[in-house]
Amino acid sequence: MADSNLVLHRGAKPVTPEELQRYIAPRPEGRWFPLAHSRVLNVVSDTLGEAGYVVERQKLGVLRDGSRFFGTLDLKSPIAEGVALAVGVRNSVDKSFPLGFCAGGCVFVCDKLAFNSELLVRRKHTIHGERDFVLRIAEAVGSLPAFQEQDALSFECMRNAELDDDRADALIFRGFEWGMVQHRDLAKVL
DSSP states (O other): OBEEEEEOOSSOEEEOHHHHTTOOOOOOBTTBOOOOHHHHHHHHHHHHHHTTOOEEEEEEEEETTTTEEEEEEEEEEEEETTEEEEEEEEEESSSSSOEEEEEESEEEEETTSOEEOSEEEEEOSSTTHHHHHHHHHHHHHHHHHHHHHHHHHHHHHHHHOOOOHHHHHHHHHHHHHTTSSOGGGHHHHO
């Protein structure tokens, strides 16, 4: 299963792809050329489809009367047992942030503007923004097989690594010190 997280907690509301099409981009002004949210989603979906990726599940949301768009797409592309590729996408038509695409084994997209994964693509809304975004998405999707292979090797190495109890406990507590494990989760992790 892909590990994508779409967090909508600052007033964003979930939408379907059909509802997303209702949000129209404003007219360009000066050097700013916004793209409609549905166009951004279609570019990502079409590019993934042309490369042979299948979207298993998608979660979409909009914020501020539809001026900001956030989404995650879980793909049927395993990296390792229990882990698959996921994609994040975001767009704004209020000049608040650039077009965005992210992909990897763990994708985090939030309406508080957190946008994180192993592979990131961003492009400003300029006269050539759509063309450049399409090209960069194609390059990013083209690099996914190599990323998948490298991540699969990493997961395999981690799964085959043997740790004695003392070393495992030390790593868990180090994760706690670094803030990777919260105090409320410590007992469960141990």
